[in-house]
Amino acid sequence: MDVLDGSDPRSITFAAERLRAGELVVFPTETVYGLGADATSQSAVELIYAVKGRPSSNPLIIHIAEISDLARVADLSKLSAQSSSWLDRLSSYWPGPLTVVLPRSKIVTASASAGLNSVAVRIPHHPVALNLIREAGVPLVAPSANLSGYVSPTRSAHVLEWGDNRIRCILEGGPCSIGIESTVISLLGEEPILLRPGIITREELVKTLECRILYAESNGSLPQLSPGLSFKHYSPKTPLTIIPIETTELPERIGYLSFDSRPPSFQVHIHKVLSPDRNLEEVAAGLFEGLRELDQLGLDLIISDCCEETGIGTSIMDRLKRAAAK
Ligand code: TXA
Ligand code: MG
Numbered sequence: 001m002d003v004l005d006g007s008d009p010r011s012i013t014f015a016a017e018r019l020r021a022g023e024l025v026v027f028p029t030e031t032v033y034g035l036g037a038d039a040t041s042q043s044a045v046e047l048i049y050a051v052k053g054r055p056s057s058n059p060l061i062i063h064i065a066e067i068s069d070l071a072r073v074a075d076l077s078k079l080s081a082q083s084s085s086w087l088d089r090l091s092s093y094w095p096g097p098l099t100v101v102l103p104r105s106k107i108v109t110a111s112a113s114a115g116l117n118s119v120a121v122r123i124p125h126h127p128v129a130l131n132l133i134r135e136a137g138v139p140l141v142a143p144s145a146n147l148s149g150y151v152s153p154t155r156s157a158h159v160l161e162w163g164d165n166r167i168r169c170i171l172e173g174g175p176c177s178i179g180i181e182s183t184v185i186s187l188l189g190e191e192p193i194l195l196r197p198g199i200i201t202r203e204e205l206v207k208t209l210e211c212r213i214l215y216a217e218s219n220g221s222l223p224q225l226s227p228g229l230s231f232k233h234y235s236p237k238t239p240l241t242i243i244p245i246e247t248t249e250l251p252e253r254i255g256y257l258s259f260d261s262r263p264p265s266f267q268v269h270i271h272k273v274l275s276p277d278r279n280l281e282e283v284a285a286g287l288f289e290g291l292r293e294l295d296q297l298g299l300d301l302i303i304s305d306c307c308e309e310t311g312i313g314t315s316i317m318d319r320l321k322r323a324a325a326k
Contacts, residue, residue, distance in 0.1 A: 031179070060113070098122060287320075
């Protein structure tokens with residue numbers, strides 16, 4: 001598994017060739033690193049599930065480079081007029097950290113969507129990702145490049161920790177600027193449904209679409225809509241708990257992940273500050289890396305700070321609650 005410079009056109013040419021040959025390539029996006037494969041190849045897509053240890057019931061996101069390619073991967077004729085007009089508005093976020101669930105077209109292999117008739121699509125906002133997709137000439141499935149259930153990778157080094165030679169290469173693109181995965185919204189129903197909150201928030205989407213947006217919270221009432229949103233996810237191996245906590249009988253070696261530089265009210269072995277002053281974009285950008293760092297220290301417990309569940313705070317708490325789920 002070589003690490004190649006993603007800004008070198010020769011790396012892109014090589015990786016694109018390998019993708020067309022059905023191999024797997026890790027590439028950077030603005031959110032997290034993705035494990036890429038040709039979305040039109042059943043065997044390449046099946047290799048993704050095998051390498052990640054991902055349940056075959058959890059569908060993948062298709063990455064394209066141009067809005068004009070949307071009609072290749074999605075069957076837009078099956079969209080209602082209302083959903084089409086929502087799609088028009090949402091396409092203003094592309095390239096960017098927004099994934100839209102639409103009716104699937106035949107070119108996307110059914111296993112990419114876990115057999116569903118729908119397809120999740122986004123245009124990533126990263127030059128290496130866009131160059132790679134363009135040169136490959138095929139849409140790419142790209143789940144986050146982590147073992148299923150573990151914390152998503154925001155640096156190439158995170159992929160090197162687990163990947164094996166079934167991954168052909170990693171395109172280096174530096175740390176991901178956003179740090180949490182894209183917002184996922186479904187346009188299949190009569191009302192848009194937020195399936196996964198991200199940096200583009202539900203509040204912002206309500207303003208863009210000028211309508212109500214349902215939120216399929218993981219433990220809520222709409223679990224069948226996004227099979228991948230099973231509750232436990234993003235989990236470090238070390239037990240994780242979120243404040244407020246009972247401070248009696250805490251174990252000895254505690255790592256504290258905080259959203260500002262104030263010292264905790266309990267004894268800690270290590271204090272990892274994600275943002276000096278509770279800047280939530282900064283917290284999101286460092287969240288997965290912070291969890292990974294603390295997870296490597298052989299601690300008894302990781303305690304995480306919390307924030308109000310509005311705006312980006314909803315997305316940060318979504319990831320943390322899943323990571324802490326027993
Ligand atoms: O930011 C991202 O979206 C990253 C980067 C690499 O682009 N990718 C990513 O992929 O997070 P993954 O596989 O880790 O998450 C895909 C999410 C899952 O929650 C899955 O259930 C949902 O998208 N999804 C995919 N296809 C779907 C579909 N047809 N219907 C409903 N949900 C779908
Ligand atoms: Mg993932």
